[in-house]
Amino acid sequence: MNDRLSRVLRLLLACALAAAAPVFAQSKKPAKKAATPVPAAPPKIQVAADSLFDRRTTSSFPRSGLSVTLAIEGEDAPAVQSARARVTRAIDDTGRNLFEAGGQTIQGSDGWQQAGENGPPVPRIELASPSRKAKTLAAVEGVLEAYLPARDPAATLKIERALTLKDKPLVLPALASLHVKLQLLSKTGLETEKKQAEVKKAEAKRKADAAKKKAKGKTEGLDEMADALGEALVRTIEMLFMSAGENDLILKVDDPDKKIFAFDVAGSDGTPVRSYGTTVLEGYQIVRMFKPIPEGASLLVRLRTPRSFGEVPFTLSNVKLP
Amino acid sequence: MPFPLPLSRRSALAPLILLLARPLSGAEDIKVAASTVEDQRSSDGRMGSLTIELALSGGLVAEVKALRVRVKSARDDLGTVLHKPGKDEKPGEFEEFSTDRHPGPQLRLASPSRDASTVDVAGEVELFLPARDSGTKQRFEAFLGRLDKPLPSPALKTARVEITPLSPEMYKTRQQQNKPTKEQIIAEGKKQGVADAEIKQALEMMEALSSLSGEEPSEESVLLETKDPDARIISLDVVKRDGSELRAPSRGSSGGRDVKLIKIDLAEKPPGDAALIVTLRTPKSIVTVPLNLKGVALP
Numbered sequence: 001m002n003d004r005l006s007r008v009l010r011l012l013l014a015c016a017l018a019a020a021a022p023v024f025a026q027s028k029k030p031a032k033k034a035a036t037p038v039p040a041a042p043p044k045i046q047v048a049a050d051s052l053f054d055r056r057t058t059s060s061f062p063r064s065g066l067s068v069t070l071a072i073e074g075e076d077a078p079a080v081q082s083a084r085a086r087v088t089r090a091i092d093d094t095g096r097n098l099f100e101a102g103g104q105t106i107q108g109s110d111g112w113q114q115a116g117e118n119g120p121p122v123p124r125i126e127l128a129s130p131s132r133k134a135k136t137l138a139a140v141e142g143v144l145e146a147y148l149p150a151r152d153p154a155a156t157l158k159i160e161r162a163l164t165l166k167d168k169p170l171v172l173p174a175l176a177s178l179h180v181k182l183q184l185l186s187k188t189g190l191e192t193e194k195k196q197a198e199v200k201k202a203e204a205k206r207k208a209d210a211a212k213k214k215a216k217g218k219t220e221g222l223d224e225m226a227d228a229l230g231e232a233l234v235r236t237i238e239m240l241f242m243s244a245g246e247n248d249l250i251l252k253v254d255d256p257d258k259k260i261f262a263f264d265v266a267g268s269d270g271t272p273v274r275s276y277g278t279t280v281l282e283g284y285q286i287v288r289m290f291k292p293i294p295e296g297a298s299l300l301v302r303l304r305t306p307r308s309f310g311e312v313p314f315t316l317s318n319v320k321l322p
Numbered sequence: 323m324p325f326p327l328p329l330s331r332r333s334a335l336a337p338l339i340l341l342l343a344r345p346l347s348g349a350e351d352i353k354v355a356a357s358t359v360e361d362q363r364s365s366d367g368r369m370g371s372l373t374i375e376l377a378l379s380g381g382l383v384a385e386v387k388a389l390r391v392r393v394k395s396a397r398d399d400l401g402t403v404l405h406k407p408g409k410d411e412k413p414g415e416f417e418e419f420s421t422d423r424h425p426g427p428q429l430r431l432a433s434p435s436r437d438a439s440t441v442d443v444a445g446e447v448e449l450f451l452p453a454r455d456s457g458t459k460q461r462f463e464a465f466l467g468r469l470d471k472p473l474p475s476p477a478l479k480t481a482r483v484e485i486t487p488l489s490p491e492m493y494k495t496r497q498q499q500n501k502p503t504k505e506q507i508i509a510e511g512k513k514q515g516v517a518d519a520e521i522k523q524a525l526e527m528m529e530a531l532s533s534l535s536g537e538e539p540s541e542e543s544v545l546l547e548t549k550d551p552d553a554r555i556i557s558l559d560v561v562k563r564d565g566s567e568l569r570a571p572s573r574g575s576s577g578g579r580d581v582k583l584i585k586i587d588l589a590e591k592p593p594g595d596a597a598l599i600v601t602l603r604t605p606k607s608i609v610t611v612p613l614n615l616k617g618v619a620l621p
Contacts, residue, residue, distance in 0.1 A: 059360070276526075
């Protein structure tokens with residue numbers, strides 16, 4: 001059960017889940033209009049090797065590789081909500097080059113790994129397979145990118161009593177200034193979305209038919225395209241229906257400039273309400289919750305601001321291979 | 323020293339020798355070799371393992387429908403023991419086999435030394451060849467018409483197997499009865515030396531996942547409960563009355579040999595007169611071949 005538990009947890013927590021984390025800083029004020037960005041000092045964090053997984057195989061697919069999980073330590077480590085690492089150089093003690101440009105597949109859709117209940121995030125780097133004769137990783141160099149919303153009050157937008165605001169657009173000047181449209185959806189709201197999507201699909205089809213008629217058949221494929229687009233929208237909503245759990249938070253998100261980094265939930269007393277990841281589907285996000293969201297909870301919208309991000313170079317030397 | 327025959331005579335005798343040498347069981351006709359080797363090495367010692375995929379060859383391979391690998395010893399070239407059978411370890415389950423199934427059958431060992439270059443493995447492979455015994459297939463007509471009662475069958479009784487088609491209500495009741503309690507999970511976690519934080523996470527995850535839908539049986543579902551202490555059941559299939567296949571895109575099960583709940587989700591609602599085909603292993607349907615892998619190169 002030991003291995004299985006660890007594996008199940010690691011898998012469940014890592015697989016196909018993007019952004020959203022429980023560790024966060026609080027902000028009582030809505031985000032102010034972005035002034036001239038103030039470059040933030042590098043965060044006081046250090047990077048160490050936490051664990052290594054050397055997958056060696058005679059098969060060509062999936063091929064051999066070495067995963068190194070990193071530990072984030074130091075004064076600012078508890079404030080790191082998300083982190084990801086990129087490698088610039090890696091060699092084993094036989095001199096084999098383990099750095100493959102573009103070969104670093106990391107967790108999540110964009111590689112960000114979120115903090116957990118027990119501490120800072122544990123980002124992972126993927127390297128080429130070391131020699132069987134190698135005893136150590138002689139050197140791994142890279143840069144750790146960290147998201148620390150606590151360093152910038154403008155990075156967190158708190159929406160009080162969010163659960164009472166379901167199924168209507170959240171009208172907030174701070175969101176509007178970022179061109180963000182946000183709506184919390186109930187299952188009933190989702191049903192309405194589905195109906196609207198079906199109407200849109202029919203409308204698109206009707207317009208395509210009309211255009212085709214007008215162009216006397218010269219718009220070949222237009223109706224099929226409209227059909228496919230409408231179908232995709234309906235399918236997305238159906239997928240939301242199928243995959244959303246009873247406790248989960250469903251959000252309709254229109255964020256053309258990608259200003260939102262993640263969503264978190266906090267109880268009325270500010271205590272983090274833990275989630276286990278976010279599923280992103282075209283225009284919608286599902287924040288996966290372990291338990292029902294308590295009444296009076298707030299939604300914390302984590303924003304991408306220059307001061308909330310920091311980069312730290314790191315070097316790992318003579319790390320023993322398993 | 324054997325009496326030498328002229329080459330031409332030896333050639334002429336070859337087919338006869340081959341014919342006489344072929345054992346009646348056909349066991350020697352199947353050879354087992356190592357295919358893909360995967361060595362998963364982790365700095366967290368609990369996670370490492372060596373997996374060797376087996377490749378079967380020989381004229382009888384097409385007849386093999388399931389198999390079970392039993393390792394007796396395994397060592398790397400530095401002497402590291404890679405197989406330590408538990409005290410009360412029962413033989414594993416038979417797994418379905420076909421030549422076009424990938425990956426093929428595998429055996430899992432402990433992690434070899436990083437300095438090792440090769441491994442040796444000895445044991446045996448039990449092959450299930452149903453064509454050798456008509457008693458391996460048991461057919462139960464219109465089994466959906468007698469829910470919540472064990473299927474009456476002397477063949478099942480002899481094999482110490484009990485199969486009960488379940489109604490959705492009984493299936494849900496059984497699911498609740500068989501679900502491990504929080505206390506059981508905590509106790510098992512502690513027994514296995516899992517950290518408290520990990521146990522807590524597992525409990526929360528279980529709770530969160532149980533709130534997701536998808537576990538509910540539908541009208542396409544066939545629900546069964548099996549008791550099979552000797553792991554005699556090889557497969558369970560649902561067919562139409564005329565014997566034609568009812569496709570099952572998904573299957574799920576929970577429990578073990580003592581009691582197992584099975585949900586077979588068919589592509590269509592099964593007709594009321596659908597039949598259940600139970601494939602059982604019988605002594606006559608099993609052929610055992612040696613497993614003798616020498617100097618398997620480590621990646």
